[in-house]
């Protein structure tokens with residue numbers, strides 16, 4: 001059996017599913033587990049894992065899609081920047097179709113704004129070198145997994161003497177968001193913890209879940225056997241009354257994380273409060289570049305004409321916008337609603353014409369429901 005098939009073995013998956021059914025019988029209440037990561041959400045749908053689980057074990061999706069949790073204000077700022085004649089934006093493709101109050105970056109590009117899609121922030125270096133008279137702004141969106149790449153880009157910019165490259169920083173940290181989700185009203189009995197983020201941060205930043213909040217968590221990978229195994233491990237903990245943070249993804253995640261990447265993050269950034277779509281401002285969940293790197297942060301150059309005009313533009317948008325947002329993406333990202341609760345789902349909100357970020361990103365929950373489960377959604381409306 002090759003390595004991939006090994007993690008998709010239907011016999012092993014069925015055996016674990018049976019064990020989960022058996023364990024759930026020992027619980028006197030329904031169980032709600034949150035898969036934090038958007039890639040897990042897609043794997044759960046893709047491999048039909050929900051269909052293997054008992055009725056009283058619910059999986060809810062969490063805030064682990066970086067584009068989805070990026071607030072509208074950030075998208076508006078990006079669009080205003082792209083409209084500036086002296087600016088070129090570089091961004092991952094996922095952000096292009098996210099709607100803000102001024103449209104999307106895709107529309108802005110079609111109207112003449114300069115927006116370049118990059119596959120890595122490092123590609124921004126070439127854009128900066130080829131456009132010396134322009135200000136290049138990389139849209140730095142992403143969790144712990146992508147932060148080291150932003151750092152490498154800045155390090156390399158400094159080494160090459162590139163001084164027309166800045167970042168519009170919206171990097172975020174997952175553990176502070178989980179702290180918010182442990183509040184009683186979210187009713188989460190256990191967390192399926194993200195594999196990629198954990199490869200960087202290891203297990204320690206999650207320990208508070210078990211030690212302070214009494215909620216178990218299991219780090220896992222993205223194959224069906226990984227996911228079903230993590231659910232089994234959480235259920236086993238709940239039944240045995242043993243609350244821990246476990247790692248079932250040893251082939252990728254070391255318990256201590258990636259020490260080198262963590263050192264880089266701590267050397268370049270310091271934690272600050274950050275705004276999340278659906279969760280509001282969360283203490284110490286964002287990162288700010290610290291000296292001597294601060295100058296790479298576009299917004300730290302408060303007196304520059306670009307930042308001044310951005311500030312003015314955002315104030316104007318806030319004055320002009322009176323419309324209430326109909327998108328319930330924020331409630332979906334916190335497991336309080338599912339996409340089928342949204343009247344726009346699979347009707348006016350479609351992957352090709354999204355009304356909210358959760359329908360745009362390849363990691364978005366609405367996109368996953370649409371791709372794998374849309375008939376159920378329409379039937380339920």
Ligand code: SF4
Pocket residue numbers: 326327328329332339342343344345346349350354355356357358359360366
């Ligand atoms: S279906 Fe569209 S409008 Fe509804 S919550 Fe999802 S992204 Fe928002």
